Amino acid sequence: MSVITYRQALRDTLRAEMHRDENVILLGEEIGVFEGSYKITEGLLNEFGERRVRDTPIAEEGFVGAAVGAAMLGLRPVVELMTINFSLIAIDQIINHAAKIYGMFGGQNSVPMVIRTPGGGGQQLGATHSQNIELFYAFVPGLKVLAPSTPAEAASMLRAAIRDDDPVLLLENLGLYNTKGEVPDDDESVAEIGRAAVTREGSDITLIGYSRMAALGTQVAEALAKEDISVEVVDLRSLRPLDRQTIVDSVKKTGCAVVAEDDWLTYGIGAEIAASIQEGAFDYLDAPVRRVAMAEVPLPYAKPLENAALPSTESVTTAIKETLSAVGKRVG
Amino acid sequence: MADTAKAKGGGTAGSTGGRRRSRKDDTSSRFADQQPDVLLGYYRQMLLIRRFEERTGQAYTQARIGGYCHLNLGEEATVVGLMNALQERDYLFTNYRDHGYAIGKGMSAREVMAELYGRSTGVSKGWGGSMHMFDTKTRMLGGYGIVGGQLPLATGAALAVSYRGGDEVVMCQMGDGTTNIGAWHESLNIAALWNLPIVYVVINNFTGMGTTVERSSAEPDLYKRGSAFRIEGERVDGRDVLAVHEAATRLVEKARAEQRPYLLEATSYRLKGHSVVDPAKYRTQEQVEEARANDPVLAFEHELEQAGILTEDRKQEIAESVRAEVADAADFAENSPHPEVSTLFDYTYATPVANESRRMPADPVFAE
Numbered sequence: 001m002s003v004i005t006y007r008q009a010l011r012d013t014l015r016a017e018m019h020r021d022e023n024v025i026l027l028g029e030e031i032g033v034f035e036g037s038y039k040i041t042e043g044l045l046n047e048f049g050e051r052r053v054r055d056t057p058i059a060e061e062g063f064v065g066a067a068v069g070a071a072m073l074g075l076r077p078v079v080e081l082m083t084i085n086f087s088l089i090a091i092d093q094i095i096n097h098a099a100k101i102y103g104m105f106g107g108q109n110s111v112p113m114v115i116r117t118p119g120g121g122g123q124q125l126g127a128t129h130s131q132n133i134e135l136f137y138a139f140v141p142g143l144k145v146l147a148p149s150t151p152a153e154a155a156s157m158l159r160a161a162i163r164d165d166d167p168v169l170l171l172e173n174l175g176l177y178n179t180k181g182e183v184p185d186d187d188e189s190v191a192e193i194g195r196a197a198v199t200r201e202g203s204d205i206t207l208i209g210y211s212r213m214a215a216l217g218t219q220v221a222e223a224l225a226k227e228d229i230s231v232e233v234v235d236l237r238s239l240r241p242l243d244r245q246t247i248v249d250s251v252k253k254t255g256c257a258v259v260a261e262d263d264w265l266t267y268g269i270g271a272e273i274a275a276s277i278q279e280g281a282f283d284y285l286d287a288p289v290r291r292v293a294m295a296e297v298p299l300p301y302a303k304p305l306e307n308a309a310l311p312s313t314e315s316v317t318t319a320i321k322e323t324l325s326a327v328g329k330r331v332g
Numbered sequence: 333m334a335d336t337a338k339a340k341g342g343g344t345a346g347s348t349g350g351r352r353r354s355r356k357d358d359t360s361s362r363f364a365d366q367q368p369d370v371l372l373g374y375y376r377q378m379l380l381i382r383r384f385e386e387r388t389g390q391a392y393t394q395a396r397i398g399g400y401c402h403l404n405l406g407e408e409a410t411v412v413g414l415m416n417a418l419q420e421r422d423y424l425f426t427n428y429r430d431h432g433y434a435i436g437k438g439m440s441a442r443e444v445m446a447e448l449y450g451r452s453t454g455v456s457k458g459w460g461g462s463m464h465m466f467d468t469k470t471r472m473l474g475g476y477g478i479v480g481g482q483l484p485l486a487t488g489a490a491l492a493v494s495y496r497g498g499d500e501v502v503m504c505q506m507g508d509g510t511t512n513i514g515a516w517h518e519s520l521n522i523a524a525l526w527n528l529p530i531v532y533v534v535i536n537n538f539t540g541m542g543t544t545v546e547r548s549s550a551e552p553d554l555y556k557r558g559s560a561f562r563i564e565g566e567r568v569d570g571r572d573v574l575a576v577h578e579a580a581t582r583l584v585e586k587a588r589a590e591q592r593p594y595l596l597e598a599t600s601y602r603l604k605g606h607s608v609v610d611p612a613k614y615r616t617q618e619q620v621e622e623a624r625a626n627d628p629v630l631a632f633e634h635e636l637e638q639a640g641i642l643t644e645d646r647k648q649e650i651a652e653s654v655r656a657e658v659a660d661a662a663d664f665a666e667n668s669p670h671p672e673v674s675t676l677f678d679y680t681y682a683t684p685v686a687n688e689s690r691r692m693p694a695d696p697v698f699a700e
């Protein structure tokens with residue numbers, strides 16, 4: 001076991017996969033000479049050369065679409081989109097093409113490609129650069145959307161994504177790049193796409209999150225344990241396909257749930273999860289499902305406003321305690 | 333034949349995109365270095381696409397075919413000239429006006445018709461329909477319904493070819509209206525930067541739906557528009573199958589040998605509306621008449637007759653075999669089964685995945 005950052009886990013995995021398979025190439029803005037806006041691809045141009053690590057023009061539709069076409073002919077391109085915000089320029093290629101080609105042509109041609117892209121607020125980047133819009137992609141059958149919350153998950157999910165024959169969007173998180181965690185040495189684990197994980201067992205309440213909110217949820221659970229509140233944490237990990245069963249099983253056990261999401265509430269991922277709990281565990285619910293989500297505003301630049309708008313340890317803790325007190329469970 | 337390479341196909345909106353070609357009355361000199369069988373082959377393919385599309389239009393009107401339906405009527409010379417410029421190993425991407433290209437690239441009329449009928453025997457097993465012909469075997473990598481959507485894909489396919497050091501060329505067909513969308517600029521730029529073996533072919537039929545090229549393109553000489561990317565472009569008369577074939581072959585082979593992109597503009601004219609249901613009221617009577625007078629299939633037929641290559645007997649024979657092929661395709665489609673509803677979830681993912689939803693509309697999310 002080594003303790004490495006989420007960033008390092010991604011970088012190590014990219015490198016290893018490129019050594020393993022000649023068909024893996026990297027495409028993206030500033031991934032080569034500049035070594036990546038967030039330095040995930042540091043050293044890779046040097047190691048693999050321009051044929052395999054391609055700096056692209058600032059033309060998201062063009063290069064994401066080129067990756068789709070290259071994947072159709074059997075390459076396994078891993079595209080870095082500088083941030084998910086710019087994926088909007090490429091959304092036609094992602095939704096109308098990458099996701100549809102396998103079905104639209106009756107299964108004749110799959111599209112084995114990966115789009116890695118960070119999202120997330122909290123960096124004072126203002127409204128156009130602080131969005132979590134993975135929902136747009138998680139909505140679409142044909143895509144697979146993964147959101148690792150730890151270095152170990154980042155490694156095993158990126159590995160799974162690269163080896164998968166379908167287009168996979170791997171959502172990274174700006175706030176997680178420097179977080180550390182244990183990753184087995186010579187890690188070869190390949191995440192099973194479509195599976196959530198119970199990352200912490202508990203009996204009083206279920207907290208469901210993904211990416212930064214799953215990481216934050218674990219911290220909250222640890223803190224609440226000291227107050228004798230037992231929180232079970234479910235890390236979704238895969239936004240599409242969505243593992244509803246794991247969520248529902250956990251809620252059946254605990255009787256109540258809070259969903260924490262780093263995106264807007266209305267029509268958001270939490271809405272889907274709350275609806276699923278209603279359909280799958282209605283009789284077990286002791287209280288309505290609470291949702292903790294971003295304030296529904298374009299994210300402001302000013303730090304106090306931005307902080308207030310984003311879900312935090314406090315807001316998640318509050319929601320958990322209020323839910324528990326509503327059902328008469330003792331709150332420390 | 334070289335003189336046809338830069339042939340003017342007209343180019344003014346309001347005209348149908350070409351005066352009657354100033355071909356030599358002595359057509360035999362035009363055909364001097366051509367094999368009669370090859371010429372007759374082109375003629376047969378053009379006629380096949382013509383009759384196929386006529387049948388398609390009919391079947392659509394009878395509601396045997398659903399969705400949108402965009403025909404190649406009037407563009408047969410362009411289609412046949414282009415498709416015969418490709419080697420079997422070359423790849424093709426097109427827009428939604430794709431039936432003729434599918435046949436020209438080697439798909440059977442049967443499979444294309446069955447796809448139009450939404451049958452499981454169709455090229456895309458009934459999942460694609462009119463706009464989405466696709467066939468791995470013949471390397472027709474798809475008709476695409478989003479204007480310009482195929483450009484980045486084709487560019488990426490050329491990247492894959494180049495990455496592997498292959499000698500295939502990708503041809504990417506599109507309409508004139510496509511040259512104003514972002515994907516056009518992004519794709520041409522990338523193809524030129526990365527030296528990709530691709531030929532972008534703009535079929536300039538002078539309208540994107542009802543908007544003329546002059547009203548949509550600030551530079552309506554579309555072949556010039558590669559120059560921003562240092563991509564050489566040229567224009568050819570798309571109603572002349574030999575001219576198209578010559579120009580396309582030359583550019584495809586250059587793209588192959590030099591590993592760089594080229595641009596070909598083929599001036600053309602669709603005889604009917606944008607799609608089967610479009611009455612094309614935006615056209616003047618004169619335009620329609622001029623188009624009819626310049627019908628590329630009839631013009632080529634006439635030329636071949638003049639040159640003594642197409643005898644009356646041969647003409648009847650070809651007409652009959654084409655008629656039979658189209659009738660057979662329609663019968664085949666008509667008698668083919670629809671895809672089984674049980675296959676509904678077969679093509680969402682190529683790699684099976686946990687917890688994929690296979691829910692029918694009325695099913696509960698949690699079936700107990």
Ligand SMILES: Cc1ncc(C[n+]2csc(CCOP(=O)(O)OP(=O)(O)O)c2C)c(N)n1
Nearest residue numbers: 429477478479507508509510537539540541
């Ligand atoms: C992005 C996008 N915008 C609009 C449409 C609707 N549409 C379908 S075909 C078409 C005209 C395109 O004209 P052109 O590129 O000249 O091709 P042609 O039909 O002449 O082959 C339009 C506007 C579309 N399919 N995709």
